[in-house]
Amino acid sequence: MTKPDRTRDDGPETERAAKKRSVQPDIVASSHADLVVSSYTLSSPLRKPYIADELAEPTAHPEILAAFEQAKAQYEAKLGALNDLCHFDYTGDWDPSSMFPGPQLLPIRDLAKAAVLRAAKSIVRLSSSLDGKALTSCCGLWIDWNEKSKTGVVLTTAHIIRTRHPTANHWKGRDEYNAEASVTVHLRDGTTAEGRLLYHQEHYDLAFFEVNKADIEVHLPSFNETVHCGQEVIRVGRDGSMDLRITNGRVELLNPNKYERHHYMYFYNEDHNYKCKDDGGSIIGLDGKVVGLVNNHFKDSFVPSSILVKSIDLWRKFGCIPRLHLGMKFSSIKLLDTSHIEKMGRKYNIEEGLIVEEVSKESHAEKQGIHIGDIVECFNGEYIYTTIELEKMLMDRCKDHFDEGNALNAKIDISALALSLLEKGCLLPCNLKKNVSDK
Structure with a gap:
């Protein structure tokens, strides 16, 4: 006769087993000793604590219930720590990107994934404050890095230091900017660095910040100077947790309206489901090269790479963008x-x-x-x-x-x-x- 398997699975216990546990009040604590002890480690087995209904009454076995509550708290803490490792998602709270939700886009999913992962290495996030009060936040991208001095330059929108936006009509030039605003650059490795304003140009709404940071890996983006209406593109930014926010779409066939300046092009996605303030984020092609910098105004506008590349070249050579x-x-x-x-x-x-x-x-x-x-x-x-x-x-x-x-x-x-x-x-x-x- 085959010997019965005595290994208990993780399924619900039988009534007989529950009764057996009711006369052995120390079994809850002992069976989860790795969670109850104060010196538990993340690498120890992950086991969900269990307590029989008869033992869950507050007045019946208070010491057992207390041990169970302690084990449950440590289990949840350990579960949260595992969630922070990114590749686990036990809670179901992970907010996926909106890239390619439909089957019609499956043919380019792998190509687009590679493009996004390539472009993401150059994207950071910035936050600003003035006189100790939070001002705004946005995205940005590295455009220069000196490995020897560990100094780089981040390009973003001048919205990061904009203190007043009294009218939607850009041509009136009434927006106000404060070059004394404090800017923090949030890096991909979870650290931060101070951003020192080098130059900002109000017509194109661009700003350049110097960043001094040792021992980080910086990837510079590649630019494709041509972008055309109808082109399939991907919008990439980072939210406040530094997670990527990704949306697929196309370049819209559209003239700027009378309130917007001539250098805008427009991103179109029928859902408009952008889940972060992604000004300064990248618009990329399916090759991973940057074709625009998000600069939301009225209708999901962006500055095309043809203008960005000329702006960067002019600033590098002359210190301004005339x-x-x-x-x-x-x-x-x-x-x-x-x-x-x-x-x-x-x-x-x-x-x-x-x-x-x-x-x-x-x-x-x-x-x-x-x-x-x-x-x-x-x-x-x-x-x-x-x-x-x-x-x-x-x-x-x-x-x-x-x-x-x-x-x-x-x-x-x-x-x-x-x-x-x-x-x-x-x-x-x-x-x-x-x-x-x-x-």
Whole structure:
């Protein structure tokens, strides 16, 4: 006859076994000695304490109940410690990322996972305070690191030191920033470091912080300077616990509205389920390269990498990010509805260029005869199709200006060729003299 197996499983005890335990009151404490003793360690076996109903009455066996409560408390503490190891999830409280919740995205899941894990190595989190009071928090990314001096630079949004945002209209320039705000950089290894402001630019809302920190591993991101509407991208940031917040989506086909500056592009996800304040986080392509920096304004906007790369290069070379004020607002014909584009082609024989949406009063553009509704086809002999391309051209012109030994607050000539639709397609060449400024 086969010998019965005397090993007890973890399932519920029989009534007979429970009664047997009721006449052996020391069994609760002794069977869980590794949890009851005060010197328990995380590496000891994880066993959930059990007590029979007859022993759970507070007045029946108080010493047994006390031992059980102690064992239960230590079990829960140990369970919590295991949860902190990340690869365990006993509590069910883990908040997964929102990346790829649907089966339609399974074909790119592995590719996207690799891209996110690559990009995440460069993403940190920042928090700010002023006069001892919390100001805000955001994400950021490393762009420089000196291994010898253990000093690096983090790029983020200037929102981290913004103290007042009185109007949604960015063009009014009424936001207030305080360079004296204290900024803490939260690193991937769980430590923190002080961020020292090196420079911030209010038009592009970018800020650079120096970080001194020994004995950490820093990974610098790669940038892809091209990003296009409809491109599949991933939005990556960190929450207050430094956990990744990941959302898949696409670059939206959209012109900036009249309150937003020309250099914005937009991230689209139908759920809009971002679970952290991810300003300063990365927009990446499926190759893991950065194609934008999140800078939420109205509609999940981000600064595209073409502007970021030029901004970083200008700051590294000249210590500032200069730009030109044209005194006009534009929208791109290219980003209009297809039927709208076709109608303009039928009526005016034009399907590309920038539509003048506003002209500043008494500006040089107005004095040159440019009006609302005109179409600007080219600047400095270069055909321009989007407002992003316009910003890039203006930044390149500023770079040439500085390379020639000039400085801020000087004049630059910009030629433009406008088409007046009100005057039956009359071409209007004009020369604009604009100030170089980093405001």
